[in-house]
Amino acid sequence: MNSTELDFERPLIELERHLIQLDAFTEEHPDLDLTEGLAALKQNADSLTKQTFQKLSRWDKVRLARHPQRPQAPLYIDSLLDDPVELRSDKLYGDDRALIGGLAWFDEQPIVYLAQQKGTNLVERQEMNFGYTHPEGYRKARRLMRLANKFNRPLICFVDTPGAHFDLRSEEYGQASAIADNLAEMMQMRVPILVIIIGEGGSGGALAIAVGNRVLMMEYAVYCVAPPEACSGIVWKDKGEHAPEATEGYKPTAPDLLKIGIIDQMIKEPLGGAHRDPEAAVRNVKRAIKKHLNELIDMTEEQLIQQRYERYRNLGLYGEDDNNCP
Amino acid sequence: MEKTQTTFTCRFCNADIKIEALTKNLKVCPACDAHYPMSAQERLNLLVDVDSFEEADTNLYSIDALEFPEYPDKLERDIAKTGLRSEMLTGAAKIGGYPIAIAIGDVGFIGGTCGAVIGEKVTRCIEHACETQLPLVIVSVSGGMRMQEGTLALMQMAKTAAACTEYAKNGGFYISVMTDPTFGGATASYSSLGDVIVAEPGARIGFAGPLAVASLQEELPENFQKAESLVAHGFIDHIVHRKDMRQLLTDLISYTY
Ligand SMILES: [Zn+2]
Numbered sequence: 001m002n003s004t005e006l007d008f009e010r011p012l013i014e015l016e017r018h019l020i021q022l023d024a025f026t027e028e029h030p031d032l033d034l035t036e037g038l039a040a041l042k043q044n045a046d047s048l049t050k051q052t053f054q055k056l057s058r059w060d061k062v063r064l065a066r067h068p069q070r071p072q073a074p075l076y077i078d079s080l081l082d083d084p085v086e087l088r089s090d091k092l093y094g095d096d097r098a099l100i101g102g103l104a105w106f107d108e109q110p111i112v113y114l115a116q117q118k119g120t121n122l123v124e125r126q127e128m129n130f131g132y133t134h135p136e137g138y139r140k141a142r143r144l145m146r147l148a149n150k151f152n153r154p155l156i157c158f159v160d161t162p163g164a165h166f167d168l169r170s171e172e173y174g175q176a177s178a179i180a181d182n183l184a185e186m187m188q189m190r191v192p193i194l195v196i197i198i199g200e201g202g203s204g205g206a207l208a209i210a211v212g213n214r215v216l217m218m219e220y221a222v223y224c225v226a227p228p229e230a231c232s233g234i235v236w237k238d239k240g241e242h243a244p245e246a247t248e249g250y251k252p253t254a255p256d257l258l259k260i261g262i263i264d265q266m267i268k269e270p271l272g273g274a275h276r277d278p279e280a281a282v283r284n285v286k287r288a289i290k291k292h293l294n295e296l297i298d299m300t301e302e303q304l305i306q307q308r309y310e311r312y313r314n315l316g317l318y319g320e321d322d323n324n325c326p
Numbered sequence: 327m328e329k330t331q332t333t334f335t336c337r338f339c340n341a342d343i344k345i346e347a348l349t350k351n352l353k354v355c356p357a358c359d360a361h362y363p364m365s366a367q368e369r370l371n372l373l374v375d376v377d378s379f380e381e382a383d384t385n386l387y388s389i390d391a392l393e394f395p396e397y398p399d400k401l402e403r404d405i406a407k408t409g410l411r412s413e414m415l416t417g418a419a420k421i422g423g424y425p426i427a428i429a430i431g432d433v434g435f436i437g438g439t440c441g442a443v444i445g446e447k448v449t450r451c452i453e454h455a456c457e458t459q460l461p462l463v464i465v466s467v468s469g470g471m472r473m474q475e476g477t478l479a480l481m482q483m484a485k486t487a488a489a490c491t492e493y494a495k496n497g498g499f500y501i502s503v504m505t506d507p508t509f510g511g512a513t514a515s516y517s518s519l520g521d522v523i524v525a526e527p528g529a530r531i532g533f534a535g536p537l538a539v540a541s542l543q544e545e546l547p548e549n550f551q552k553a554e555s556l557v558a559h560g561f562i563d564h565i566v567h568r569k570d571m572r573q574l575l576t577d578l579i580s581y582t583y
Pocket of ligand 1: 339341
């Protein structure tokens with residue numbers, strides 16, 4: 001059994017293995033007609049997957065968002081963008097591999113892209129700091145935002161980070177200041193900004209490239225104020241043991257956030273999650289980008305700035321009442 | 327701060343100090359100059375001209391929009407404890423005779439964390455400064471974003487940053503005062519977007535919380551995440567003793583009036 005499988009995935013993967021074996025068996029024995037039985041079994045497998053995925057808890061979705069086999073930004077960049085040219089410099093200090101970006105074409109439209117990445121094997125993961133973005137990454141992003149603004153190119157951001165890095169160096173290099181500057185920068189951009197949260201939208205570390213005219217989110221992605229383990233530590237004063245309760249509490253999944261207007265669209269994932277059929281995931285993302293980009297490109301600079309401002313201005317639920325005030 | 331009736335032992339210099347002496351000295355240790363936390367009201371009295379403050383938006387209050395475990399109880403507890411119902415003082419006042427807009431945080435409410443109410447109050451305060459073309463002073467004290475309000479709390483970073491951007495575009499002058507502690511989303515949004523940023527001596531300021539940093543087990547310099555370190559690394563303009571803060575603000579504001 002593959003150690004990267006999640007517990008609720010195992011029965012589905014087992015069933016799938018049986019199906020593959022059966023398929024092979026029928027090919028070896030063309031005299032036997034098992035078509036009907038096979039079709040029924042396939043249907044069973046699909047409905048079992050559907051049932052399992054309908055019942056997923058919010059914590060299950062956190063685990064799917066962090067799935068080691070989950071498609072990462074490089075797949076979307078390679079499949080969706082033409083002729084990407086990566087620009088690696090932050091024009092200040094260094095090149096952060098956890099946050100990359102550059103120039104590319106989407107559907108014959110020149111764009112600027114930004115993407116966070118975690119890596120797919122140990123060497124990559126170390127190189128990319130497991131997706132924890134450094135101040136250099138955010139400053140590189142700011143440089144590319146300015147480039148997009150200068151050349152009037154839409155900005156497309158693929159968000160996937162557990163959070164901004166939190167070591168001594170990141171603090172001394174001004175992590176907070178780098179993030180704040182990006183928020184201000186994105187607010188005043190004259191071009192469309194389209195954000196897609198593809199995996200983990202981790203706190204300020206995600207928001208620093210996620211202030212958009214539209215924010216889309218994959219079905220099993222999460223977007224939180226802090227990682228569930230950190231939330232558990234802060235609220236329950238433990239070492240992360242209440243992460244599942246924290247997740248149920250602060251509700252960071254796509255359907256939750258769609259309801260309160262934090263995201264504009266949930267992008268459906270293929271049955272069993274994006275990692276079970278990356279090509280289908282890419283197709284769905286492509287369709288969504290196309291739709292929203294087409295709408296945004298028709299807006300004027302003033303409309304884009306105004307719409308983005310109002311989008312965030314109106315986020316927040318609180319009471320306001322002279323009589324019922326506690 | 328360990329209290330023993332009328333005296334306490336300073337946790338920085340171990341001197342035994344009369345509480346009365348500490349209060350008289352603006353909650354600064356008379357022996358070693360350590361700056362102890364102040365409530366929003368105390369800070370208001372310290373900074374603005376007598377009787378000049380007109381409070382705004384007093385009718386905003388936090389709600390448990392996400393049904394987070396025990397959040398309503400904690401809200402109730404801290405309302406009782408602090409006597410504050412809206413977690414932050416905002417409004418118009420005068421400093422050294424100059425009219426200004428001001429927002430002052432209070433660390434006593436859910437750890438001074440920032441949720442939808444603080445996000446909204448800071449934003450309205452900045453918008454008010456923008457409309458009336460007043461200089462803006464925000465005194466930050468924050469334990470980061472409020473977990474119990476989830477991603478909505480996170481969005482307050484973008485919202486307050488948006489207001490700062492609009493204000494800057496209109497030529498507004500924003501002085502950010504960071505006090506102990508200023509962390510997380512506050513530092514990574516409005517607190518870091520001041521035209522001028524000043525801090526009190528020894529104030530702990532950073533993005534990552536101490537627990538997260540400690541988990542990496544790095545050897546940390548003595549002034550790590552202290553105001554002094556942020557000045558040395560180029561992120562803060564000045565460290566100002568509490569007794570001199572009002573004068574510095576007056577001087578700064580005078581340049582743009
Ligand atoms: Zn002392």
